[in-house]
Amino acid sequence: MESGGIKGRNLLGISGVPNHPRETGTTLAANLLSRFRMQIAFQPPAAPGYIPPEIPLNEADRLADLRELDILDTPAEERFDRIVRLTSKFFEAPISYVALVDEDRQWFKSRIGMEPEETPRESSFCGHAILQDEPLIVPDARKDMRFAGNPLVLGEPFVRFYAGQPLRSPGGLKVGTLCVLDRRPRDLTEKELRILHDLAQLVEHELALRDVIAAQKEAITAKEALAAAQEDLARTVRDLKESNKKAEQLLQNILPDGLAAELRTRGRVEPVHYEEACVLFADFCGFTKVASSMTPRELVDELNDCFCHFDWAVGRHGVEKLKTIGDGYLAAAGLPESKPDDALRLLRAAIEMRDFMRERQQEHAASGKPSWDVRIGLHAGPLVAGVVGVRKIAYDVWGDTVNTASRIESAGEPGRINVSAEFYERVRDQVTAEPRGQVGCKSKGLLEMFFIDSVK
Numbered sequence: 001m002e003s004g005g006i007k008g009r010n011l012l013g014i015s016g017v018p019n020h021p022r023e024t025g026t027t028l029a030a031n032l033l034s035r036f037r038m039q040i041a042f043q044p045p046a047a048p049g050y051i052p053p054e055i056p057l058n059e060a061d062r063l064a065d066l067r068e069l070d071i072l073d074t075p076a077e078e079r080f081d082r083i084v085r086l087t088s089k090f091f092e093a094p095i096s097y098v099a100l101v102d103e104d105r106q107w108f109k110s111r112i113g114m115e116p117e118e119t120p121r122e123s124s125f126c127g128h129a130i131l132q133d134e135p136l137i138v139p140d141a142r143k144d145m146r147f148a149g150n151p152l153v154l155g156e157p158f159v160r161f162y163a164g165q166p167l168r169s170p171g172g173l174k175v176g177t178l179c180v181l182d183r184r185p186r187d188l189t190e191k192e193l194r195i196l197h198d199l200a201q202l203v204e205h206e207l208a209l210r211d212v213i214a215a216q217k218e219a220i221t222a223k224e225a226l227a228a229a230q231e232d233l234a235r236t237v238r239d240l241k242e243s244n245k246k247a248e249q250l251l252q253n254i255l256p257d258g259l260a261a262e263l264r265t266r267g268r269v270e271p272v273h274y275e276e277a278c279v280l281f282a283d284f285c286g287f288t289k290v291a292s293s294m295t296p297r298e299l300v301d302e303l304n305d306c307f308c309h310f311d312w313a314v315g316r317h318g319v320e321k322l323k324t325i326g327d328g329y330l331a332a333a334g335l336p337e338s339k340p341d342d343a344l345r346l347l348r349a350a351i352e353m354r355d356f357m358r359e360r361q362q363e364h365a366a367s368g369k370p371s372w373d374v375r376i377g378l379h380a381g382p383l384v385a386g387v388v389g390v391r392k393i394a395y396d397v398w399g400d401t402v403n404t405a406s407r408i409e410s411a412g413e414p415g416r417i418n419v420s421a422e423f424y425e426r427v428r429d430q431v432t433a434e435p436r437g438q439v440g441c442k443s444k445g446l447l448e449m450f451f452i453d454s455v456k
Contacts, residue, residue, distance in 0.1 A: 049149015049315055053127030058173065062130075063102065065169035066176075069207055072100060072107055079206050080110040087180060087199050088112045091192065095157055095181035098167070098203055099126045106176075113181070114157065123151050129164035130174040135196060138162040140185035143308045154316050161186045165200040170208045178203050269395075271386035277334035278346045278380045278423065279402055280319070281409035282310070282353060284327040284372040291327075293370055303327065306357070306374075313352040317345040322397060327372075329353075332397060335385055343380060343426035348455065350376045350417050358415060377409025378419040378452075380426060407441040411449065421448040431455055 056062055066072070080098055088096035095113035099106040106124040108117055121127045128146065129136035141147040141159050152159045161182040166174040178200040188196065284306075291299050307324055314321050314331050322330045331349065333342035357374045364371035381401035387393050404420065412418030424433060432453045438446040 049145075049311070050123065050153075051146045052122040053124065054131060056131060056174075061171075062173045062175060065171045065173045066100060066102060068171075069100075069169060069175065071109060071207070072102060074109070076110060080203065083178075083199060083202050083206075084110040084112055087178065087196075090195060090199075091163075091180045091188075093180045093182050095159075095179075097179050098176065099124075099164075099179060100167075100176035101126055101130055109176075119152070125150075125152070125159070125162045126164055126177040126179060129177045129179075130166050133166065135163055135165040135193060136177075137188060137193075139187045142312045143304070148308065148311060149315050154312070157181065158183050160184050163188055163196060165196045167200055167203055167207065175207075269387040271384055272336065273382065273384050274334060274338070275382050276338060276380060277332055277383050277385075277397070277401065278343045278378065278426075279383070279397070279405040280329075280331045280333075280346055280350055281377045281405045282329040282331075282350075283375050283409055285375055285414040286372045287327040290370045290372045306360070309356045310353050313349045313356070316352075317349040319346055319349050323394065330397075332383075332385075335397070343378075343423060344430060344455070346378060347417070347419075347427055347431070347452065350378060351455065354415065354417055373414035375409050375412045375414055376417045377405050377407075377412055378417065378423045379405035379408050380420070380423045404441075404444060404447075407444050408447070408449065411439050411441050411447075413451075417452045419450050419452055421450070424450045424452070427452075427455075 084096050084098060087093075093113075095111075097111035097114055098109045100109060101121060101124065104121050105118045106121055106126045108114060111117075125136065125138065125141075125147065138144050138147060139161060141150065141153045141162060147153055147159075147162075150159070159181050161184065162179065163181075164177040164179040167176045167178060169175045178196065180196065294302065307329065310329050310331075311321055319331050319333045320335050322332055324330070331346070333339075333346040339345075353374065354376060361371045361373060379401060381399075381404070383397050383399035383401045385395070385397045387395050408418055408420050418436075419433075424431075432455075434451040434453065436449040436451060439449045441447050
């Protein structure tokens with residue numbers, strides 16, 4: 001727990017939340033504010049694929065403890081650097097750091113393998129770690145819905161594994177973390193978890209030394225604290241006007257950018273005709289046969305592994321995932337806004353999907369596990385996009401371009417990317433391709449196709 005507290009009913013009247021020993025006067029009013037904010041401020045995902053950390057109920061006290069340490073934005077110190085070096089060496093991790101979490105950022109007091117001195121709190125792993133007592137362990141960020149689309153996962157430093165042990169202030173509140181990151185999936189043993197805890201205690205010891213050196217601040221009277229809290233409450237009421245913007249972010253996990261506001265204000269999204277968009281269909285070959293030899297758990301796990309990587313690939317290249325249909329995967333580029341490199345970005349995502357499946361087949365073959373291959377089809381042309389339904393709404397696309405993309409995929413071969421002539425014309429100078437000539441397609445007759453092997 002965060003503190004010893006006062007037995008019986010706590011001062012805030014919140015079940016399950018004990019009082020801090022100092023929770024009188026200033027902190028009572030400040031925590032009343034924190035409770036009010038938690039009740040009105042739902043934290044939806046800031047961007048498709050990741051969830052920002054919530055604000056702790058004791059945020060006012062936590063930030064006060066952090067400021068009392070007087071350590072933010074101070075120069076590097078060997079006593080912290082030594083612990084971080086030891087942590088990185090013991091866990092054989094390329095990235096390790098001591099992070100302190102203030103209102104809107106995580107600031108690195110000491111770091112190895114991280115270029116910036118700070119990153120936003122809303123996209124931080126450590127913001128989640130300080131919400132719990134035990135260390136936060138994320139074996140594979142690409143498979144965790146809280147972090148799969150996080151900028152630190154999609155871009156530098158390309159985090160896959162995260163372990164963060166909360167750091168407590170001398171007052172007992174969690175002000176930061178000692179972290180270990182890796183660019184590959186992994187986990188920690190019980191022994192390693194204990195060592196991470198022990199190393200974190202060394203950091204806490206150093207923080208306590210600074211706290212001992214610093215002079216204690218005088219307490220503000222209850223009247224002054226109450227006046228300050230009233231001022232903050234007035235500010236919070238004004239902030240309510242911004243809450244609608246945050247609510248729109250929740251819809252961004254379902255809808256492309258820009259359409260969430262339209263849905264909130266009008267209750268529906270107007271269908272749009274696009275003169276040109278690029279569509280990707282991917283389908284697993286031999287799925288039914290392989291699936292019949294798997295348990296339900298094995299089947300779902302295998303599909304999840306594949307689709308998680310597909311989601312990561314399309315997110316990395318700015319492509320819009322539309323849906324999965326059984327063992328099929330549908331994505332598009334050029335929605336809701338077209339860009340000159342739509343076709344090339346969609347192709348790069350397709351190549352990452354294909355290469356991932358090749359590596360997975362080799363791994364499965366080496367261990368004697370069954371596996372399936374993937375066929376990928378790409379086509380370009382006009383289509384209509386819109387939102388259907390009122391419950392569990394879906395953003396979808398329709399038109400001959402979509403149907404043709406499906407036929408192009410069906411006319412391909414396992415492990416290859418088959419594209420139409422229309423799509424090929426948009427990337428022909430940037431790819432290595434194999435002409436296939438006229439190939440018969442169900443309900444489409446003969447269509448000119450190409451196998452694309454790579455981007456030059």
